[in-house]
Amino acid sequence: xxxxxxxxxxxxxxxxxxxxxxxxxxxxxxxxxxxxxxxxxxxxxxxxxxxxxxxxxxxxxxxxxxxxxxxxxxxxxxxxxxxxxxxxxxxxxxxxxxxxxxxxxxxxxxxxxxxxxxxxxxxxxxxxxxxxxxxxxxxxxxxxxxxxxxxxxxx
Numbered sequence: 001x002x003x004x005x006x007x008x009x010x011x012x013x014x015x016x017x018x019x020x021x022x023x024x025x026x027x028x029x030x031x032x033x034x035x036x037x038x039x040x041x042x043x044x045x046x047x048x049x050x051x052x053x054x055x056x057x058x059x060x061x062x063x064x065x066x067x068x069x070x071x072x073x074x075x076x077x078x079x080x081x082x083x084x085x086x087x088x089x090x091x092x093x094x095x096x097x098x099x100x101x102x103x104x105x106x107x108x109x110x111x112x113x114x115x116x117x118x119x120x121x122x123x124x125x126x127x128x129x130x131x132x133x134x135x136x137x138x139x140x141x142x143x144x145x146x147x148x149x150x151x152x153x154x155x
Contacts, residue, residue: 001015001016001017001018001064001067002014002015002016002067003015003016003020003025003029003063003064003066003067004067004068005025005063005066005067005068005069005070005071006069006070006071007026007030007032007071007072007073007076008032008071008072008073008075008076009076012025012029012030014029014030016029016063016064018062018064019062020062020063020064021058021059021060021061021062021063022049022051022056022058022059022061022062022063022065022066022071023035023037023047023049023058023059024037024063025063025066026049026058026071026073029063032073032075034073034074034075034103035047035048035049035058035073035074035103036100036101036103036104037059038059038100038101038104038132039059040059041059041060042057042059042060043132044101044104044131044132045057045101045104045105045108045130045131045132046100046101046103046104046131046132047059047104048103048104048105048107048108048131049071049072049073049074049107050071050072050073050107050110050111051066051069051070051071052069052070053070053072053111053114054111055107055108055111055112072107073103073107074102074103074106074107077106077107077110084106084110085148085151085152085155086106086109086110086113086144086145086148087106088148088151089143089144089145089147089148089151090102090105090106090141090144090148092144092147093140093141093143093144093147094140095136095140095141095143095144096135096136096140096141097133097135097136098134098135100134100135101131101132101133101134101135104131105128105131105133105141105145108127108128108130108131109127109128109145109148112124112127113145113148113149113152117149117152117153118153119149121142121146124142124145124146124149125142128141128142128145
């Protein structure tokens with residue numbers, strides 16, 4: 001099947017088997033390797049991208065389901081003015097270690113904070129529960145998201 005998607009403002013088109021996962025289309029057809037594939041069951045959140053503004057697990061979605069959609073991956077998170085506030089906060093709070101899970105955390109939290117700009121600490125912790133990290137304690141991640149949320153509210 002022919003799949004055509006806008007990824008980070010650029011159109012990618014290619015043939016895909018009906019069973020091709022969106023994560024595989026992004027990584028292999030579009031050549032964007034920032035989206036990671038971890039558990040391949042939607043549990044870890046490493047593969048999270050945004051489809052038409054909503055956070056989705058790209059390992060659970062078929063490429064054909066995204067046909068015609070607008071996808072935003074970690075490669076498209078930073079703006080022209082530099083790092084996104086979440087990226088900056090993760091760096092400053094040392095909220096990553098190996099970095100494998102980081103793209104999923106960032107894409108999930110950016111979508112969440114866009115819809116819930118006034119989320120409190122308990123709500124942010126609950127939202128973060130959908131992403132797993134095997135290297136760090138979550139304290140740095142929580143601090144980074146709280147800091148970025150404050151910064152994004154001030155803009």
